[in-house]
Amino acid sequence: MRFLLVEDSEKLSRAISERLVLDGHVVDSVSDIGAAEAMLHSTEYDMILLDLTLPDGHGWDLLKSLRARADKSPVIVITARSELTDRIETLDAGADDFIVKPFAFAELEARCRAVLRRKRGDASNKTALGNVEFDTLEGTLSIEGKSTSLRNQELRLFEALFSAPGRLQSKSFLLDRLFAFGSEGSDNAVEVYIGRLRKKLAQSNLEIETVRGRGYRLNICE
CATH class of the missing domain: 1.10.10.10 (Winged helix-like DNA-binding domain superfamily/Winged helix DNA-binding domain)
Structure with a gap:
């Protein structure tokens, strides 16, 4: 699969990218909304991993922009916010799922698989x-x-x-x-x-x- 990772923490971004590449995926990593928009206009992605707090805006802005132009790319939001209201707003903004920092990579991988199964209408891998x-x-x-x-x-x-x-x-x-x-x-x-x-x-x-x-x-x- 091809992933777009939008995360401004260099350490976390590198760790996620290395793990996904090790699992056989392609990962394009950017650190802000502007760069993410540029990538999305030139490349099609199987999955987008999106941080909420970014240097040039809020991840919800990018998410809402995607859904407004009918882009149905699967999006999993990566957030440090664990309050119920934050989770509800994230899903209402158009996210397919979310994962709260800190998280285990095994959980992230499982959530990616689950989102893709739902998109395909599959019950298994x-x-x-x-x-x-x-x-x-x-x-x-x-x-x-x-x-x-x-x-x-x-x-x-x-x-x-x-x-x-x-x-x-x-x-x-x-x-x-x-x-x-x-x-x-x-x-x-x-x-x-x-x-x-x-x-x-x-x-x-x-x-x-x-x-x-x-x-x-x-x-x-x-």
């Missing part, structure tokens, strides 16, 4: 397509009971394709899923990981189709 079962938590795909682990970039790429079967995904979009903003990446990197995924799907009825000059899409072969 496992989703089936064709004869493939994809476990987003374990980072595995199973074909008729045989499980295969996905490496970090493979996992990010497969998540993007698996979440929208039949939809054409451009190389630029998929490249965006693979690398954080400012990191070096190339179309060739997408091709390499597509090739690896095809090998792991060889015994399945899913096929990654290449649409020359446009991108890729995941199809179910009858």
Whole structure:
């Protein structure tokens, strides 16, 4: 997944980013609302982690701006405020969930998974397509009971394709899923990981189709 982390504490921001990257995610980290808005206008995110107290304003302002323009990106608010009224206002402003500082990283990860399951309408981390079962938590795909682990970039790429079967995904979009903003990446990197995924799907009825000059899409072969 690709995360936007909006947090002005350098220490906390670095700790969260390192943990999420270790778990195989891409993280773009900024420290104020202005930078967050700039990133949101150029990149699509699977999850936004938003602090409330920021140098150039209140996190609610960014949250309300997102919802006002019908941006439904999942948002988990990170806050030091634990009063009931603060929590109610946070949810009413459009947050999908919140977590109170200090928190355990395991709790943050669990809340992220829960929010994404609700967004997808899933009751678990496992989703089936064709004869493939994809476990987003374990980072595995199973074909008729045989499980295969996905490496970090493979996992990010497969998540993007698996979440929208039949939809054409451009190389630029998929490249965006693979690398954080400012990191070096190339179309060739997408091709390499597509090739690896095809090998792991060889015994399945899913096929990654290449649409020359446009991108890729995941199809179910009858």
